[in-house]
Amino acid sequence: MKKTSWTSKLISTVSVSAAALMLFAGFASAHVTVNPTVAQTSAWQTYTIKIPSEKELPTTKITLKVPEGVAFKQYQPLAGWKISTEKNDSNEVTSITWEVDGDNEGILAGQFQQFNFVAQNPQAETEVAWDAFQYYSDGSIVEWTGEPSDSTPHSITTISEEPAAAGNAAASGDHHGSAATGNEGHDDTSTEAGTGDANAADDDTTLGDALTDTVTGEPNNTDTDTGTLKLQQATLIVSILALIMSFLGIALATRRKKR
Template structure:
């Protein structure tokens, strides 16, 4: 009897541990995407963008390179203590990429943390979608390339450039558009739309964008529909794992009584 009890307890403990490990692994992958916000922006506007980088490994992220999409005119970046920021230009003196790299005693973006970098760029005049390819470097020399399509495991973030960003954002929130795991922003970014949901002034200036950059305020990075969807998916999996655990306990108890 003692041997049977020990065997039953061991099996139950192993099952629960395996389920918990799988759940934690899924939750880590579900929230680890590199994103650029806002996901909907005004045509021709000077826009404050934020790139949000979480660490998906048990290693620090020490460098991030972001490719500037064709048609987007990079203007300025926000300095950040502990990070060396450099840009690359083409033959036309246009910035094609921006890199943030640890500087001084900065260890980088540690496991369980995220970092946000802000910069200003001018959007294309015509409606389009721009893809932000990003490269995440870890302390062991490994690189994660966020350059895939929406269905890939490492998708790039996409911003919809629209003449009516408020309408585009609402359509995205309704499920009409979901790019790179971050659907269009249902909220109205200060640089693209007014508080009442009407289209923002087309004469948005560099000064307006820089005001936002200086304060370092994020562009709704914690409330975009893509993040909410990931949180909901994680919650559903957590509930299912809990149900499976209870079923496992009930089944083990029934077998023990036999």
């Protein structure tokens, strides 16, 4: 009886451990994000949405809802992607969709893609939430519409009269400081070397400033994002360990039955 009790306890422990490991693996994932997370009131802002493919399936479409109070202006065209917008009765853009086009397979496992657009921020200080819907090739949809504590949270941008101060208070981030100093009358055709940071234009920029800050992208970014790759590797390792422990529990139970 003692041996039976010991075996049962071992199997129970293995099962619980495997379940916990699989649960951890589920949390070890990257999110769809919109940057910058802090921006200037009324500014013409270059925003970047970053989409990692978390499944072993390609992401073929992403739809982003434009928050109320944010005035969408322009998007950056990108080869291999068909871009469309939806408008309300007031002719305001309410959502933008990027969908694979031509021979583009989409955002493959271990890859991420960034899309850029320009919008004008609200005049008053507020927080805007970016709801996003990620479509995979099998028809499944991940809705990034939850609160920050949820497993699929939406991105939030804090609109502030003092974005630098707000950014420092919230968290340390990679923002440009005073990037628009002396930019009044800035030529729309000129570009500054090294522009394209997703967190640029946090200050009171003009539309021309925002447009020159746009990143020139590729159809699919084949350079694996370091953070996303580490998370995926951790998920794979944890899943393998959980599987091994489950097999170990089954083997011990089978061996006990044979005795």
